[in-house]
Amino acid sequence: MILLVLFFCIQFTSCNKSQEKTDSVDVYTLKGPSAISMVQMIDETHTLKGKEVHFKIKNEPLQIRSLIFQKKADFAIVPTNLAAIIHNKKPGYQLAAVPVWGTLYLFGSHSEISNWEDLKNKRIHLMAKGMTPDVMFRYLLKEHGLKPGTDIQLDYSFPTHIELANAVASEKAKMGVISEPLVSMVMHKNSNVKSIMSLNSEWKKVTDLEIPQTALLVNKNFAIQNPEIVSLFLSKYQQSCQWINENHEKGAQLITKYKILNNKGIAKNSIPRCNIRFEYAEDIKPLINEYLNTFYQMNPNIVGGKLPDEKFIYKK
Amino acid sequence: MKNLFTKNKTYTFISVVFLIILWKAGSLMVSSEFILPSPEKTFFSLIQLTTEPEFFNTIGSTILRGLLGFFISFILALSLGIFAGIQEKFRAFLQPLLVTIRSTPVISLILLALIWFNVNQVPVFIALLTMFPFICTNIIDGIRNVDHDLIHMAQVYRIRNKNIIRHIYIPAIMPYIFSGTSSAMGFGWRAIIIGEVLSQPTYGIGTLMQNAQTYLLTDRLIAWTVLAIIISYFFDLLIRFIEKQSITWKQT
Numbered sequence: 256m257i258l259l260v261l262f263f264c265i266q267f268t269s270c271n272k273s274q275e276k277t278d279s280v281d282v283y284t285l286k287g288p289s290a291i292s293m294v295q296m297i298d299e300t301h302t303l304k305g306k307e308v309h310f311k312i313k314n315e316p317l318q319i320r321s322l323i324f325q326k327k328a329d330f331a332i333v334p335t336n337l338a339a340i341i342h343n344k345k346p347g348y349q350l351a352a353v354p355v356w357g358t359l360y361l362f363g364s365h366s367e368i369s370n371w372e373d374l375k376n377k378r379i380h381l382m383a384k385g386m387t388p389d390v391m392f393r394y395l396l397k398e399h400g401l402k403p404g405t406d407i408q409l410d411y412s413f414p415t416h417i418e419l420a421n422a423v424a425s426e427k428a429k430m431g432v433i434s435e436p437l438v439s440m441v442m443h444k445n446s447n448v449k450s451i452m453s454l455n456s457e458w459k460k461v462t463d464l465e466i467p468q469t470a471l472l473v474n475k476n477f478a479i480q481n482p483e484i485v486s487l488f489l490s491k492y493q494q495s496c497q498w499i500n501e502n503h504e505k506g507a508q509l510i511t512k513y514k515i516l517n518n519k520g521i522a523k524n525s526i527p528r529c530n531i532r533f534e535y536a537e538d539i540k541p542l543i544n545e546y547l548n549t550f551y552q553m554n555p556n557i558v559g560g561k562l563p564d565e566k567f568i569y570k571k
Numbered sequence: 572m573k574n575l576f577t578k579n580k581t582y583t584f585i586s587v588v589f590l591i592i593l594w595k596a597g598s599l600m601v602s603s604e605f606i607l608p609s610p611e612k613t614f615f616s617l618i619q620l621t622t623e624p625e626f627f628n629t630i631g632s633t634i635l636r637g638l639l640g641f642f643i644s645f646i647l648a649l650s651l652g653i654f655a656g657i658q659e660k661f662r663a664f665l666q667p668l669l670v671t672i673r674s675t676p677v678i679s680l681i682l683l684a685l686i687w688f689n690v691n692q693v694p695v696f697i698a699l700l701t702m703f704p705f706i707c708t709n710i711i712d713g714i715r716n717v718d719h720d721l722i723h724m725a726q727v728y729r730i731r732n733k734n735i736i737r738h739i740y741i742p743a744i745m746p747y748i749f750s751g752t753s754s755a756m757g758f759g760w761r762a763i764i765i766g767e768v769l770s771q772p773t774y775g776i777g778t779l780m781q782n783a784q785t786y787l788l789t790d791r792l793i794a795w796t797v798l799a800i801i802i803s804y805f806f807d808l809l810i811r812f813i814e815k816q817s818i819t820w821k822q823t
Contacts, residue, residue, distance in 0.1 A: 317785075340786060340787055341787075344604075344605040344787045345603065345605065383785070384771050384778070384781060384782060384785070385781075385782050385785040385786060386785065404773060410689075410690060411690070411770070411771030412685045412689075412690050412693070412769075412770050412771070413685070414769060414771075427686070556786040556788065557786070559786070559787065
């Protein structure tokens with residue numbers, strides 16, 4: 256009862272707040288490759304067509320998910336499967352571009368392991384059950400005939416990227432699946448830790464496809480009202496993605512300036528491993544569909560119960 | 572007396588119906604299945620959950636963890652509690668420990684347990700630490716409230732120690748044990764599920780709750796919550812039933 260009353264109070268207050276949203280362009284990105292891909296834009300783009308642009312870097316996809324539901328974000332970065340879940344549950348955001356293409360690695364201090372057969376009877380740490388790293392790794396296990404629970408132990412006791420990275424660095428976790436740039440960071444901290452497999456290339460071997468891992472979403476209403484800002488934003492973002500691949504040195508400086516990483520050397524090493532490449536979603540529709548379909552075949556809930564319809568993709 | 576009882580039951584019934592109507596009204600107002608699903612949709616998800624192949628493994632694992640944690644903490648609390656109840660010095664020694672454990676936020680215990688133990692042990696450890704202080708404190712209070720004149724008298728009449736324990740101590744601390752157990756269990760189930768959400772064992776209500784949250788399956792999340800409430804309520808009834816039985820046993 257109290258819970259319900261509380262629920263309504265919070266609902267109403269939050270509704271009021273979202274109506275008061277200021278006249279700025281609010282961009283939410285994720286700490287990691289997505290923030291790195293945007294870093295030049297963060298540094299240079301302060302206004303678009305007279306509107307102030309605010310970039311905010313968040314740690315966890317679920318933080319951005321709630322900002323999307325509150326309609327506080329005009330642009331937002333989330334994993335592509337989460338983008339599909341959001342579209343299927345509460346339409347209102349569209350997939351505009353894919354900037355990051357597979358940054359996950361199996362790594363750890365078990366140096367003797369080199370192929371899937373070696374993983375038998377080992378314990379592997381994953382974070383955030385049900386999110387991209389988990390489902391992607393489970394898919395690869397299945398394809399290689401390894402059954403979680405019997406052939407291999409999956410452990411979720413370190414719930415976030417950062418906790419898992421620290422656990423691998425301290426060798427409390429012998430092996431884990433994690434994204435760049437944390438892989439580079441941990442390998443720098445502890446020289447026993449080696450990258451064992453790139454999930455990206457393993458995925459390519461099995462499916463013959465690349466991984467459109469990260470999605471840039473745009474608020475549909477915002478896009479209808481401000482089509483020019485959206486197209487300008489997208490072209491600036493495309494430039495930012497190209498720039499970082501060509502300017503590792505300067506890029507590393509910006510990465511530390513915006514506190515995405517705190518070490519220039521690590522930042523520089525990690526840029527090429529972040530697999531940054533800007534593609535308009537409209538141009539790679541079949542690839543996105545196939546990617547989501549792979550997850551859908553595993554468990555429809557991973558993409559929100561059904562494959563997203565046409566309206567999921569933003570048209571330039 | 573009987574009339575009053577049924578009257579109270581009517582009010583309980585009205586309260587439950589009122590809650591469901593409020594819920595239904597809320598879900599109509601929000602009109603989004605994933606923010607607040609309707610009571611009937613949640614009810615169907617609940618039924619569907621029970622037909623899934625992993626249902627009994629899930630429920631069973633959570634209950635087993637709870638019971639394991641409970642029995643360990645009960646035995647520990649009983650032995651330490653009785654000793655502390657009799658020995659004032661030991662009580663003074665134990666008191667800070669009990670206060671510390673009781674005041675530690677559950678989430679700190681879980682975060683530490685995630686570092687110290689493996690995934691399946693975490694919820695048990697949490698259950699143990701959250702339940703232990705409740706039961707132990709109650710047992711200490713029970714022992715201290717035993718009628719000292721009565722014991723003195725029994726000693727004067729040279730009644731054997733075994734019989735003093737059986738006929739004076741045990742009946743006196745029984746109500747304290749039951750009330751301690753009841754509140755410990757209420758707290759314990761909640762703590763176990765938090766532990767499961769964070770440690771993600773293969774089977775467990777918390778594991779599936781987290782899963783439902785990630786995929787925005789709000790109806791399933793609420794359905795699991797309802798099941799958790801039912802489990803907690805069932806054990807509360809069980810404790811009261813045993814309490815009643817033991818009182819009738821005492822009177823005969």
